[in-house]
Amino acid sequence: MSRHLKIIVMLICLCALVPVIHAQRKCSTQMLAGTYVFYEKGSSSDFDPTPVTWPPFHFAGVMAPFVNLGEATFTPGGLGDGFYWIKVGAMNSGLDAIPVHFTITEMNNDCTGKMQYNISLPGMPPATIEERIIVMNDGREIRSVPRTIENGLPTLAWIGYGRRIRRREERVKSCGPQTASGTYVYSCENLLVSPANNFRNVADATIFYIAAERDGSYTGTLYEKVGSYLPVETKVLGKTAVNQDCSFSQTLLIPEYFPDGPPVDIRGVFYDEGKKFYSMPMTDGILGFCQGKRVTSNNLYRIDE
Numbered sequence: 558m559s560r561h562l563k564i565i566v567m568l569i570c571l572c573a574l575v576p577v578i579h580a581q582r583k584c585s586t587q588m589l590a591g592t593y594v595f596y597e598k599g600s601s602s603d604f605d606p607t608p609v610t611w612p613p614f615h616f617a618g619v620m621a622p623f624v625n626l627g628e629a630t631f632t633p634g635g636l637g638d639g640f641y642w643i644k645v646g647a648m649n650s651g652l653d654a655i656p657v658h659f660t661i662t663e664m665n666n667d668c669t670g671k672m673q674y675n676i677s678l679p680g681m682p683p684a685t686i687e688e689r690i691i692v693m694n695d696g697r698e699i700r701s702v703p704r705t706i707e708n709g710l711p712t713l714a715w716i717g718y719g720r721r722i723r724r725r726e727e728r729v730k731s732c733g734p735q736t737a738s739g740t741y742v743y744s745c746e747n748l749l750v751s752p753a754n755n756f757r758n759v760a761d762a763t764i765f766y767i768a769a770e771r772d773g774s775y776t777g778t779l780y781e782k783v784g785s786y787l788p789v790e791t792k793v794l795g796k797t798a799v800n801q802d803c804s805f806s807q808t809l810l811i812p813e814y815f816p817d818g819p820p821v822d823i824r825g826v827f828y829d830e831g832k833k834f835y836s837m838p839m840t841d842g843i844l845g846f847c848q849g850k851r852v853t854s855n856n857l858y859r860i861d862e
């Protein structure tokens with residue numbers, strides 16, 4: 558066999574081994590030690606064509622959209638503590654974050670496992686949720702899907718997304734007013750309750766382009782398409798308050814259309830040192846989810862990678 562042929566054969570063998578070596582890497586709860594921002598999106602559906610009496614909280618119709626958003630910190634032993642906000646149909650958990658405790662009950666070598674936690678929804682007994690989880694990228698990302706729902710809404714289905722924002726051993730960097738300074742682009746997918754359509758859901762797609770100052774104030778432009786209505790392009794303004802754990806509260810005013818308010822209340826979590834965030838509107842009548850990215854920082858016209 559020629560020298561060149563031997564090299565080619567060796568390269569082929571090495572390439573063939575890469576997936577095998579990668580597949581043999583083992584996951585453990587230690588891999589998940591750190592802080593994650595997470596969100597879950599899905600819906601609760603009831604295929605009974607009669608008026609909905611159960612599950613509760615549904616809009617008129619057979620499907621209620623669902624979204625939650627929060628943050629959790631896990632120990633090497635697989636225990637996690639955090640907080641979240643949640644909306645299901647007309648049910649709103651409110652502006653204050655709800656504490657939650659997680660337990661990783663199973664973690665397999667192939668990076669699949671199970672997670673369990675308890676949640677309390679207004680007007681319902683505490684529910685116990687078990688999710689199937691898949692860990693990816695050495696613990697940088699998590700995907701989940703529900704397995705069992707006890708005392709909760711059995712018709713709910715969702716996909717969960719988790720992103721690690723800090724390893725356990727990394728120095729804690731407190732967030733603050735400086736975190737939300739710069740120019741951001743928001744993209745939001747919402748369902749609105751429309752009185753004009755007999756309180757049916759109306760699809761809403763929104764982009765904000767805002768400039769935020771270090772004192773938390775911001776101004777910008779909203780570009781929106783609401784159902785069959787004409788597109789909206791209007792000025793917006795508001796205020797953002799960032800907590801040390803990188804969660805934030807925000808108010809949004811649209812003076813051209815709602816000169817007397819009230820503001821839209823928003824809750825969310827920043828990550829990547831303020832370059833990105835997830836958020837959700839908490840005002841009644843809007844159910845949605847937003848993602849944002851900082852495109853300039855400190856008023857310097859440069860792209861944040």
